Amino acid sequence: MTAATVMSGLLAVEVPYWASAIIKVGVIALVVPTAALVLGYVFLLKMMSFMQSRLGPMEAGPYGTLQLLADGLKFIQKEDIFPAKADRTVFALAPLVVLVSTFLIYVVIPTGPDAVVAQLDVGIFYALAVSSLSVVGILMAGWASANKYALMGGLRAAGQLIAYELPLVLAVMGVVIQAGTLDLQKIVTAQAEGEIFGWGGIGNPFILTQFVGFFIFLVAVQAETTQPPFDMPVAESEIVGGYQVEYTGFRFLFFFMGEFGTAFAFAALAAVLFLGGWALPWGDLTHWGFNIAGPVIMLVKVLAVAALIFWFRFTYPRLREDQLQRLAWKFLIPLSLVNIVVTGIFKVVL
């Protein structure tokens, strides 16, 4: 029996609805912390250290690979502290809201022809909608902490996330117009089967035609995940961590996982929208092998996008509030509108 027949035999097994639902929830529950760990270790600890001519953590595990696991264990052991005047229920729920928003994005990200939790007709629209839920969690945290720095951080975060939500959505519009669908799977196949002036050697990854959209998307993602240079909401030197200031132990860990999990999810969305997703432009896209090769191809592309995001993070100094708003409203949004118009004209003409 060849591998192919074994595989198709396995896929043919009828899995009951509840079992497949449990498996899917389990996979996402594993992927999100793993994604946060990978990004945290590769980029936050190692890449930043190398850029600053130091080694970073070296003691926990080979080359410090277990450092974040050790940190995670440390967080879980810490006392669960509520500030005396805090609104306890809202304070406790806030990190969960942020984390749920992160988990929900992963539902639609495809990693193979069948390797996707749910293929939605409105995939990318859904992903952008649920990613906007995290703002509610951040505002809840900022309010419930009963701390003026937390309140200021929450307000700064809300202002920033609302402003950068628009370029994020508008940047995606160009890709949607070109692919003619909101479905992430169909966006992947549109790129793999596309042709550049009749030459299909590398498909047609949308980064070639939508490079403006890719740039706007990356800047907006940077702001949406409140990473430097857009870290006004959590600026340590001004408001000592903003909405996170009163959080300790595993609740702080939730915020950490939410931030890096969302960064990973947005990097995956960028890989799907602009870099061709799990597919390679050669071979049969419906072949079962892509369900195994797909996640690996995706991981390579996601790490490439994440490297760009973290490269910006460690390079630029923090923007002031007025500079931040001006960049969004007076530069990125008009630019993305022009991008949509130009894409629309080309779509009609060609």
Add this chain to the structure above:
Amino acid sequence: MIAEHVAFGIIAAVMVASALRVVTTRDIMHAALYLVIVLAGVAALFLLVGAEFTGITQVLIYIGAVIVLFLFGIMLTRTDFDQDEETDHKRKFPAILTALLLLAVMIGALVDRFEDVKLDANLPGGQTPQTTAQVSDELFSQYIVPFEAVSVLLLAALIGAIVIARREEGG
């Protein structure tokens, strides 16, 4: 259809309970957060009848934008954190009366229009009741004039809001 009925019952019960808490809680922040649950319930109901696009738009617009503006406004204007005794319920009887009248009008209108109409769950070819592509096709062909009218109306409201805000700043 039993599963759908059970799901509808659960969602509706949660929505009604949360809606009552929106108007009975004395903490205005909690009122806004209970409203999130109500609006999420509306989105869930849209998804339940297969209106994917409307359901997700509900999440994006109402929870992602409107509620965030509510919370933003509360955080900017309120400094007291404890239960607010000033949030009185003095006008609760006129409010209850208005709500009941509105309920009666809406039930009357819905029963009058949809008395014998049933949502057909078994469309030919296993297609969902209405896909996003169908929505946009209808919006930009059959309903293009109302769509443009609403766009102009919204633009006018936007410009009006900016003008009012700027005047207060100068005065």
